């Protein structure tokens with residue numbers, strides 16, 4: 512008889528956040544409020560009004576409904592093409608435009624994205640193309656999708672376990688989801704995104720996993736990808752062009768976490784990104800609006 516290796520104890524998120532307090536403007540250690548850093552141009556962030564945020568919530572709600580359909584379908588034997596068809600139907604019935612279908616590829620000569628969802632299985636990190644291979648028990652599948660409804664965008668992602676998965680894989684899913692929850696809570700307490708990114712990075716590393724650095728979150732509004740870029744880790748570039756978390760800022764926050772190496776490669780199809788060590792990764796995403804009442808998740812049912 513073998514004993515099952517448990518996922519180990521994780522610090523609870525509130526305790527992880529306990530040292531984080533929103534500093535008053537201009538307090539020691541905080542950055543000067545509005546002075547852009549010298550040198551390069553800071554990102555131009557389109558602030559959204561409360562009315563615009565309400566419209567984005569409608570798009571977000573529809574994206575959440577699409578993920579509900581996906582959740583019901585993720586069982587051994589289902590295919591990612593099935594998941595894609597289900598999400599396409601939800602968007603079509605609501606009169607929404609899928610954001611991923613026909614998205615141009617950044618690699619020259621490669622085709623536009625051919626589906627409504629990205630489905631990334633096991634070692635695939637992001638941008639996997641749906642296909643007819645049946646999912647197997649023990650797989651994990653990250654499903655990312657977005658739509659435009661009445662001119663405004665919503666974007667979110669979940670990673671699902673297909674039946675029971677290995678404890679270490681379940682821990683990867685839990686930690687990645689918790690990293691997103693941690694970020695959302697921290698957005699209510701931190702003045703700058705770099706503080707949030709630092710907490711995300713610390714939490715992932717404290718669990719023995721790594722943060723994918725080649726892909727990042729993004730501003731979102733009338734377009735899916737607006738400025739600024741929203742990394743899940745701290746870098747000199749982020750500190751130089753930090754994001755002030757003020758009301759009207761809307762970000763797609765999307766931690767991508769690898770069990771092993773953070774190094775990735777893109778496959779021949781020009782889209783699918785996988786870990787170089789081919790160990791599993793996970794991806795969760797919500798569209799989050801900063802409001803005068805704090806951060807609000809727009810991609811909820």
Ligand code: MG
Pocket residue numbers: 655656657666667668796
């Ligand atoms: Mg997405």
Ligand code: MG
Pocket residue numbers: 666667728729763765796
């Ligand atoms: Mg996104």
